[in-house]
Amino acid sequence: MSVSRTLLALLEPGPRHGYDLKRAYDEQFAHGKQLAYGQVYSTLSRLLRNGLVEEAGVEHGAGPDRKRYTITDAGVTDVETWLRTAENPEPYLQNTLYTKVVLALLSGRSAHDVLDTQRSAHLAVMRDLTRRKADGDLADQLICDHALFHLEADLRWLELTAARLDALAEVVRS
Amino acid sequence: MTEPLLAGRDLHKSFGPTEALRGADVAVRAGEVLAVMGPSGSGKSTLLHCLAGIVRPDSGSIRYQGRDLVEMSDGERSALRRTDFGFVFQFGQLVPELTCLENVALPLRLGGAKRKPAEARARQWLERLEVGDLGDRRPGDVSGGQGQRVAVARALVSDPKVVFADEPTGALDSLNGEKVMRLLTDAARGAGAAVVLVTHEPRVAAHSDREIVVRDGRVKDLELAA
Numbered sequence: 001m002s003v004s005r006t007l008l009a010l011l012e013p014g015p016r017h018g019y020d021l022k023r024a025y026d027e028q029f030a031h032g033k034q035l036a037y038g039q040v041y042s043t044l045s046r047l048l049r050n051g052l053v054e055e056a057g058v059e060h061g062a063g064p065d066r067k068r069y070t071i072t073d074a075g076v077t078d079v080e081t082w083l084r085t086a087e088n089p090e091p092y093l094q095n096t097l098y099t100k101v102v103l104a105l106l107s108g109r110s111a112h113d114v115l116d117t118q119r120s121a122h123l124a125v126m127r128d129l130t131r132r133k134a135d136g137d138l139a140d141q142l143i144c145d146h147a148l149f150h151l152e153a154d155l156r157w158l159e160l161t162a163a164r165l166d167a168l169a170e171v172v173r174s
Numbered sequence: 175m176t177e178p179l180l181a182g183r184d185l186h187k188s189f190g191p192t193e194a195l196r197g198a199d200v201a202v203r204a205g206e207v208l209a210v211m212g213p214s215g216s217g218k219s220t221l222l223h224c225l226a227g228i229v230r231p232d233s234g235s236i237r238y239q240g241r242d243l244v245e246m247s248d249g250e251r252s253a254l255r256r257t258d259f260g261f262v263f264q265f266g267q268l269v270p271e272l273t274c275l276e277n278v279a280l281p282l283r284l285g286g287a288k289r290k291p292a293e294a295r296a297r298q299w300l301e302r303l304e305v306g307d308l309g310d311r312r313p314g315d316v317s318g319g320q321g322q323r324v325a326v327a328r329a330l331v332s333d334p335k336v337v338f339a340d341e342p343t344g345a346l347d348s349l350n351g352e353k354v355m356r357l358l359t360d361a362a363r364g365a366g367a368a369v370v371l372v373t374h375e376p377r378v379a380a381h382s383d384r385e386i387v388v389r390d391g392r393v394k395d396l397e398l399a400a
């Protein structure tokens with residue numbers, strides 16, 4: 001996910017301090033993985049350099065960095081374009097699991113074991129997400145669902161592969 | 175590991191030329207939610223039917239609280255099903271002529287309970303499943319998701335030790351399926367009942383404590399091997 005675009009978009013409603021911006025980000029998007037201050041400030045200076053934000057004055061007498069940042073017209077356009085552009089649907093064609101399955105088949109190891117191990121790892125994470133969902137608010141639920149559906153897609157691929165291992169073995173060994 | 179509540183060992187079952195189970199091993203611990211996964215046709219439902227005493231395997235043993243289901247008479251097995259087991263299927267399990275309340279009370283009535291107390295208890299379970307207002311309706315007049323909640327209430331009303339659920343959300347959309355799974359697992363965990371949950375859907379299996387995978391009529395239950 002683009003942290004820099006997200007921070008930029010969070011400036012759209014009005015100017016903020018770096019600290020304030022970090023808090024807004026963590027509140028909506030951190031989900032247990034808060035932003036480091038360092039990343040906020042390095043991102044802000046890059047946005048500044050690129051003309052997407054500008055300084056909007058300094059508050060006096062209140063801590064070391066009380067600079068406020070405001071989004072520029074170019075910044076708004078950037079956010080708008082980003083929101084309008086679809087994310088690249090990643091085809092995962094070179095996915096590691098596929099590589100492992102093929103390598104297992106080539107080396108005469110059990111590809112089923114590779115898939116079984118992965119299934120149980122995926123399900124363990126899915127269980128955890130399911131529990132978090134049960135305890136969470138709507139935002140948590142939607143974020144967890146997104147992850148759950150993606151993990152489920154992996155598992156569908158995994159089951160389909162498991163069902164075709166014999167055929168795959170013939171192909172890769174020929 | 176402590177003695178499992180229910181354990182099938184080396185189960186075999188054929189339907190004519192079709193070998194549905196070819197040596198399945200599975201253990202269910204008291205109070206756990208066990209997901210039974212695997213592709214369609216792999217033998218999940220047959221395994222569930224054997225463990226629940228609905229189908230008698232051709233060979234193998236099924237231990238439940240010190241007894242072997244395979245050696246029981248049909249009468250003993252159906253008595254056990256009524257007192258100790260609850261069932262939720264994909265659909266079609268509610269009696270269409272009875273109201274939802276009567277459906278939930280039915281297992282208690284079959285066990286010899288009087289109508290008043292049976293229905294009072296059934297009403298509590300309908301309320302727990304958040305369908306307390308549907309008691310007077312017939313199953314044909316409620317939605318799929320509501321019907322499954324009624325079915326879950328009926329499965330749990332007689333305080334079973336094991337609930338057998340075969341694709342309980344198979345006919346529901348994601349949101350309703352999710353809700354039914356939450357209610358089913360919460361209610362079963364609250365009542366200390368184990369759940370044998372057959373599903374091929376990972377998101378449904380994610381409500382379990384542990385999973386086994388059936389493949390070509392075989393299953394390796396690592397808990398049992400340990």
Ligand SMILES: Nc1ncnc2c1ncn2[C@@H]1O[C@H](COP(=O)(O)OP(=O)(O)O)[C@@H](O)[C@H]1O
Nearest residue numbers: 189192193194213214215216217218219220221
């Ligand atoms: N009553 C039956 N008569 C004949 N074949 C059956 C019967 N029940 C199951 N089978 C066959 O046994 C195999 C396993 O079926 P089942 O246990 O229903 O699998 P699953 O629930 O995993 O889809 C399948 O090939 C199915 O066609």
Ligand SMILES: [Mg+2]
Nearest residue numbers: 218219220340
């Ligand atoms: Mg089935």
